[in-house]
Amino acid sequence: MPIPGTKVTVEGHAIVSVDGMIAAADGSMPAALHSDADWRLFQAALDRAAIVVLGRLGHARHPNPGRRRLVLTRSVADLASDPGDPLATLWNPGGIAIADLLARLGILEGTVAVTGGTGTFDLFVPHYDRFILSEVRSLTLPDGIPCFSKGHPRLVLPGAGLEARDMEVIDRGVVQTQWVRPSATAA
Ligand SMILES: NC(=O)c1ccc[n+]([C@@H]2O[C@H](COP(=O)([O-])OP(=O)(O)OC[C@H]3O[C@@H](n4cnc5c(N)ncnc54)[C@H](OP(=O)(O)O)[C@@H]3O)[C@@H](O)[C@H]2O)c1
Numbered sequence: 001m002p003i004p005g006t007k008v009t010v011e012g013h014a015i016v017s018v019d020g021m022i023a024a025a026d027g028s029m030p031a032a033l034h035s036d037a038d039w040r041l042f043q044a045a046l047d048r049a050a051i052v053v054l055g056r057l058g059h060a061r062h063p064n065p066g067r068r069r070l071v072l073t074r075s076v077a078d079l080a081s082d083p084g085d086p087l088a089t090l091w092n093p094g095g096i097a098i099a100d101l102l103a104r105l106g107i108l109e110g111t112v113a114v115t116g117g118t119g120t121f122d123l124f125v126p127h128y129d130r131f132i133l134s135e136v137r138s139l140t141l142p143d144g145i146p147c148f149s150k151g152h153p154r155l156v157l158p159g160a161g162l163e164a165r166d167m168e169v170i171d172r173g174v175v176q177t178q179w180v181r182p183s184a185t186a187a
Pocket residue numbers: 013014015016021022023027028029033054055056057058059072073074075091092093094115116117118119120123145
């Protein structure tokens with residue numbers, strides 16, 4: 001579903017274990033869940049985005065290399081500037097809808113890149129035009145933190161109307177699939 005009043009493209013990015021986890025049970029990201037090739041593609045995609053959407057913990061954990069960020073948190077009523085980062089806006093989706101927020105920020109076109117974790121990935125399920133999913137084939141993370149709370153991305157993404165395209169081995173044991181909403185590629 002497009003974000004009303006905008007022409008933005010919503011693009012998700014995740015690297016997951018075979019069982020669809022973005023992190024281990026304790027919230028850490030094991031080294032085996034990292035791929036240099038995935039990281040390069042991921043960073044290049046974020047550089048092209050108009051804004052990057054991520055959870056408050058990820059924002060705190062990963063220093064901002066100079067991108068506009070939208071940071072999910074329930075610590076604000078609707079939206080607020082981040083006193084520690086002039087490029088970041090703190091956002092509570094319970095207080096202001098994404099369409100109104102993007103209008104307030106003047107982001108009406110370009111790519112909104114959604115980088116997780118779970119609460120952030122879940123929120124955009126109705127809106128993804130594309131989801132770039134990298135899967136580490138030899139890794140399982142029992143009781144890990146899931147990409148989507150409703151199930152494996154290979155079930156959630158088609159359930160949201162996206163189709164798998166352009167599956168590619170990008171690194172040893174790492175397969176990347178571009179999930180695309182057909183309407184986003186029509187015409
Ligand atoms: N493999 C991957 O592709 C990938 C991607 C992303 C993250 N990760 C990893 O996954 C692990 C888990 O991430 P995480 O969940 O700890 O961190 P996170 O998603 O970065 O941050 C979680 C915080 O975001 C806020 N939040 C989430 N959903 C919200 C909603 N619907 N409304 C308002 N605020 C919301 C809450 O902040 P407040 O507490 O301030 O309210 C919540 O505590 C981390 O290890 C991270 O590195 C992996």
